[in-house]
Amino acid sequence: MTQAVGIARAHTNIALIKYWGKRDKDLFLPMNSSLSLTLEAFYTDTKVTFDDELIKDIFLLNGKEQSEKEVAKISHFLDLFCEYIGKRPFARVESINFVPTAAGLASSASAFAALALAVADALKLDMTRQELSTFARRGSGSSTRSLFGGFVEWAMGTSSEDSMAHPVDDADWDIGMLVLVVDSQEKKIASRIGMEHTVQTSPFYPAWIETAREDLQAMKAAIAEKDFETLGRITEHNGFKMHATTLSANPPFTYWSADSLLAQEAVRLVREELQVPAYMTMDAGPNVKILCRASDMGRLQKALSIHFPAENIISSLPGPAAYVLSEADWQQSKMRLTEGNHI
Structure with a gap:
């Protein structure tokens, strides 16, 4: 060669x-x-x-x-x-x-x-x-x-x-996601480090593992039935449970920033005002993702732009x-x- x-x-x-x-x-x-x-x-x-x-x-x-x-x-x-x-x-x-x-x-x-x-x-x-x-x-x-x-x-x-x-x-049933980019800088705590510290020190971690297994089965059932609201509720609950393990680690830490909290509150306000199903999740970083119906992305994006710059709100359909x-x-x-x- x-x-x-x-x-x-x-x-x-x-x-x-x-x-x-x-x-x-x-x-x-x-x-x-x-x-x-x-x-x-x-x-x-x-x-x-x-x-x-x-x-x-x-x-x-x-x-x-x-x-x-x-x-x-x-x-x-x-x-x-x-x-x-x-x-x-x-x-x-x-x-x-x-x-x-x-x-x-x-x-x-x-x-x-x-x-x-x-x-x-x-x-x-x-x-x-x-x-x-x-x-x-x-x-x-x-x-x-x-x-x-x-x-x-x-x-x-x-x-x-x-x-x-x-x-x-294939998620080809009116599925979409908005990403609120509150900070695109490199995070201070790498995921690998955060995971290891959490596993070793969080008293909540065993409960996380047990409930994550239950969440997975319930979510797969919701996907099979194309039950978007159940899918969304499980998504939001599972994500916040994960972050609870970092807050309960010793010493505690978080990937959230002040703007992350503002973004979370903005999502809650907007979904109540519009009365549309929209569910938050966050990974090991400060940015907030919103699982929603693809047909609702435009309205959500417009409403959220009152709280955050429009260029910081990125919409996406499911990828290949x-x-x-x-x-x-x-x-x-x-x-x-x-x-x-x-x-």
Whole structure:
């Protein structure tokens, strides 16, 4: 192999039943199964070039060469695939994030899902999408779900081989999500650190695990019945329960900011005024996501713009599964980067 190239796009996903805590830190095995909605609005494009003439791995994010620490993360991820094929050529990895990085908007999910699919495409690996998700998981747990579109379950499994994602429903029944971006800066406490601290110190954590399992079964039933309001209520309750574990950790911490609280209150006010079903959820970051009917997004966005700048309220329909891009697609993404149109 002189040179092998793969290019892929993966969209972010927002967990409705949260993944919070690992039972195996090295294999990224979760403490509970989770369920998410893939979003159309946010995604990562990644190009991987394996080249026998390279003497080390190179990683560029949004056109900028990254530090040795960041390259090491990518190298470790590439090692997993190269162990699978029995050889280890070095690679040039170029990613363009159309997602704010490390702000609780699942940038790592789309990033590692895109990287996994690009690698599989470059190396012509004969893997099912479920099998590929077990590799993506080793880069970022939530990336397991970004290989699929619509509603996706990440089954916790019993081992590394069966802790994988699978599609649940295409979410093509008037499903939408608004994202209130109150802060797109990198968060101070990484998800990995926050999870570990919570698992070790929160007295609420065992109850979180038990009720998360119950929530998952109830949510899957609601999706099967296309019962949006039950789906929404479970989403909101599950998300706040997750954040209760961080507040009960020792010492306590939170991913919320003052603006997060203002956003939460704005959502409550608006949904009461409009009398529309709209349900909040938050991940490990300050931004508030609102699960709603796609047909209600316009009214909600207009009403919320009284409380927050309109440009900070992003609407999204359900997103597709990750897919391979052409070189022409890649060049268009690079052009958007040059023009400053990435997030």
